[in-house]
């Protein structure tokens with residue numbers, strides 16, 4: 255059966271014959287599954303009976319919030335995001351011998367015990383910059399590198415990586431937040447470059463650099479006081495919007511920088 259990229263009223267991908275394609279035999283992978291947005295993505299995927307298994311990857315142990323037994327148990331992998339661990343997990347996923355049709359990379363950091371976003375260039379610190387680039391840019395890049403081993407020429411998969419509008423070079427009018435901003439801009443460049451390579455190697459694979467909007471998670475907590483209530487989204491709302499974005503047709507491209515509303519963000 256072929257699928258045109260047409261949509262029904264729910265903005266869902268529909269097949270040539272009008273049926274919604276079943277992905278019940280497919281796998282969706284969520285990396286950063288314990289995070290505010292990552293766990294909401296897991297919940298959203300699990301609420302859709304037309305989807306198959308959810309593979310959750312996290313630094314934490316399996317969350318009791320998700321079914322680990324029963325009809326559709328979540329497959330949970332704990333990781334330290336080392337290359338060794340990433341290779342082991344991708345090897346285990348390959349052994350499941352199921353197509354991977356959705357991948358979400360929802361890891362990221364903005365502040366920590368010893369660091370917060372820099373307002374002035376004098377605040378830059380080498381260790382902090384390295385840590386932020388490691389988490390926001392290098393870890394997603396290593397996952398993209400190793401996940402490539404799961405694909406073949408016919409793989410049909412949408413990869414969504416949590417980026418941020420602040421990583422847009424063209425949209426940078428307010429400055430500040432040097433390390434976070436630059437790490438997301440670098441992440442976007444990794445995604446763009448991957449997309450160019452994929453057009454040749456995996457022509458059906460699509461990529462989203464996704465801006466979720468300000469979302470009520472640990473990451474945004476210290477910065478929420480200036481955000482109007484209606485602009486502070488719940489993780490579940492963002493995950494629902496994300497599912498619509500994932501199913502939105504790609505127009506003549508295999509990558510887009512897109513926000514929670516489905517609007518393109520300038521690179």
Ligand SMILES: NC(=O)c1ccc[n+]([C@@H]2O[C@H](COP(=O)([O-])OP(=O)(O)OC[C@H]3O[C@@H](n4cnc5c(N)ncnc54)[C@H](OP(=O)(O)O)[C@@H]3O)[C@@H](O)[C@H]2O)c1
Pocket residue numbers: 285286287288289290291292311312313314335360361362363389393416417418419465466467468469470471472473474
């Ligand atoms: N919240 C917002 O307003 C907002 C706005 C724009 C963009 N974003 C982006 O959305 C993504 C998800 O953020 P969130 O809001 O869900 O934040 P969050 O609740 O803090 O979750 C971030 C997750 O990233 C992983 N992570 C954090 N530190 C890590 C480290 N040192 N090493 C490896 N992994 C680490 C963890 O996943 P595990 O616990 O599963 O290991 C953590 O739970 C991030 O990329 C963020 O930049 C968020």
